[in-house]
Amino acid sequence: MVATDDNKLQELKSYMDICKEKEYPDSQLIAILHKAQALYGYLKRETMDEIAVHMNIPTAHIWGVATFYHYFNLKPVGKHIISVCLGTACYVKGAGKILDAIKRHLNIEVGETTEDKIFTLQEARCLGACGIAPVIMIDEKIYGELNEAKTIELLKKYEKIQ
Amino acid sequence: MKPKIKILVNDKEYQVDADQTIMHALDSLGFKIPRLCYHPKLSIEGACRVCIVEVEGIKNFVASCSYPIADNMKIRTNTKELRRARRDIVELILDNHPEDCHTCERDGICELQRLAYAMGIRKRHFQGEKKKYEKDISGEAVIRDPEKCILCGRCVRMCEELQRVNALRYAHRGFNTVVMPAYNMSFKDSVCTGCGQCINVCPTAAFVEKNYTQELFEKLNDDSIIKIAHVAPSVRAAIGEAFDIPPGKAMEGEVAAALKKLGFDYVFDTQFSADLTIMEEANEFLERVQGKGKLPMITSCSSAWMKCVEQFYPELLDNVSTCKSPMSMMGSMIKTYFAKKMKIDPKKIFSVGVMCCTAKKYEASRPELRIEDMDPTDLVVTTREVAWMIKSAGIDFCNIKPEQFDNPMGISSGAGAIFGVTGGVMEAAIRTAYELLTGETLMNIEVNDIRGFKGIREGKIIMDGKEIRVAVAHGLGNAADLLDVVKKDPNKYHFIEIMGCPGGCIGGGGQPYASSNSVPLDEEILKKRAEALYNLDRSKVIRRSHENPDVQRIYKEFLGRPLSAVSHKLLHTHYSKKEPKGIIPKHIKSR
DSSP states (O other), rough: HHHHHHHHHHHHHHHHHHHSSOGGGGGGGGHHHHHHHHHSSSOOOHHHHHHHHTOOOOOOHHHHHHOOOOTTTTOOOOSSEEEEEEEEEHHHTTTHHHHHHHHHHHTOTTOOOOOTEEEEEEEESOOOGGGOOEEEEEEEEOOOOOOOOHHHHHHHHHHOOO | OOOEEEEEEEEEEEEESSSBBBBHHHHHTOOOOOSOOOOOOOOOOOOTTTTEEEEESSSSSTTTTTTOOOOTTTESSSHHHHHHHHHHHHHHHHHTOOGGGGGTTTSSSOOHHHHHHTTTSOOOOOOOOOOOOOOOOOOOSEOOGGGGGGOOOOHIIIIISSSOOOOOEEEOOOGEEEOOOOOOOGGGGGGOOOOOHHHHHHHSSSEEOOOHHHHHHHHHHHHSEEEEEEEEHHHHHGGGGTTOOOTOOOOHHHHHHHHHHHHHEEEEEEHHHHHHHHHHHHHHHHHHHHSSSSOOOOOOOOHHHHHHHHHHOOOGGGGGOOOOOOOOOOHHHIIIIHHHHOOGGGGGGEEEEEOOHHHHHHHHHHGGGTTTTTTTEEEEEHHHHHHHHHHHHTGGGGGGOOOOOTSOOOEEEEEEEGGGGHHHHHHHHHHHHHHHHHOOSSSOOOOOGGGSOSSSSEEEEEEEEEEEEEEESSHHHHHHHHHHHHHHOTSSOOOOOOOOTTTTTOOTTTSOOOOOOOOTTTTHHHHHHHHHHHHHHHHHSSSGGGOOOHHHIIIIIISSSTTTTHHHHHHBBOOOOOHHHHHHOSSOOOO
């Protein structure tokens, strides 16, 4: 486990070294944070410290960027990230009810992670799949034309795989 | 000469310099467009939109602070629509401000309050949602109250651009935006150096010093203890401003008298211990020049600078003078020398530093400065706090009869007075070191090369045939630039003075707030404060620290000689590397 974390840090550092070669290294910060989140699943404080020292960017500034964008997770996330679309089309087709059903089923609020660390629940605005509204996205996969029952079935499938 | 262009302001023709902003052009013509986030020493943020003007041909009002002037530009500054828009903008800022003015620390000395008045906000049209945040009272020096913050960003830019500490930044977004240290950590854990410049530039009370006035009033009523105050040079150079006395008047005897009226049993002069510092520091410097210790030697009087060096330049710690600051030297002498002399139990002494500085509050809490199991300084109040106490206690400061500081630590040389100005510690040290080394008196004692307000200044003095190269920096940003030079070329200088605040202590984080017709850290006002101290120096017969009779006596009666064992125990210390949680990027650039 420790070894993998070391590898991840090494990969992040190599990535930062490439960024440093670019014309405006400071403006690579968002890309670096994306890379860090891809590696660790969320932005750890220790990771942000590493970025600060390696890129010579004040931590307060990194923190400002990390908190500005909703995409960045500041807490550990579950194995699967559920994004419930609350865009206009999904909303009028009952996305609110779907969200409530998921909250009840998983016993978590938006932004939280289940105790077994399997699911993290997020809200999303329009995933660009209005034609099959209401939709949710689990990790990179879109599921459409849902209702409350279908959604719970879907979650159960994911739970079974574990 | 800069090229001139023609502009029309409210239908009247003017000639102004090209290549400037509308605001600067209008300033030069006698129009002072209302403004809030703008500060002349900081980069342009354009965040508040208060400074809007109307420009013909442009559909929307433009922020004059950030819009360039152009030939034949037709500007209006005071139309009905503009006045209404400005009024609305300021009212919207007030809408999520606590509006608890009458119980606020800055009631009556608040820029937002003045602005709201000037904009004519007499009734309210909107009611906005209020922000709810806890105050951060963890730091020894500075308190942060996000509820009062209006997000003008002056503190962020000050901390980033001028001080380059980068303790503060905007976090989160929209209505939830808060100015905070990284990871929302407490000030105590952050890289904050306590310099208090965020307080100086804040238009509201989002940043204030940790206020100890109530505790002090209580102590002053306690007859079982002996209350002793001492006053930093820069306090006397600025305190008058808090009483609407024009800047530049040194109020030395007035402060001494007011503190006695407040109930202090003894009032000493920190300038005395500045002289003492010079005795120790000049001798330490000479030792280093003779090979005992690292060069360049860097001064250690500025509390914000000390925190800065511990966390950003730990490799230079051996270059830093081991001398405690004048405040801590005075505290040490009060609780040892004075207590012994007066046969007082030092544990019964309550020693108070009246300082121009917020970081001194932090310094007072430092364990490495303790002596014989006691804190040399029990409490620090700033110029602002003590001015308030004087008002609150009903003391007529403007008409007070000046009094002398008390014996045996009340006499100071001119060298002690100039300690408060950037370059002053260096100049004072040179006056004494020269004589120590050469045995001759330095006749031309005003060292002009290192006077003034340029960010970094250097000078050369020939002492005993040897060229001594010195450098001075004020403000932690300038200090960073100077130290980068030192790191590249360690032999470039022998002696370096660093003061953490712009202008030195006279621009300290605890000095009176800007009046309604100036801006925080106005250079002209800093110059007047400096002149007040230089005038004090000129007015004194004794202008060299080693000629101070009180200093001579303390060595004779108590310390022995400079750098003696007693001196080392009581007047010197060692600082160590600090790693504030998670933040150690060095050479942080301003962006």
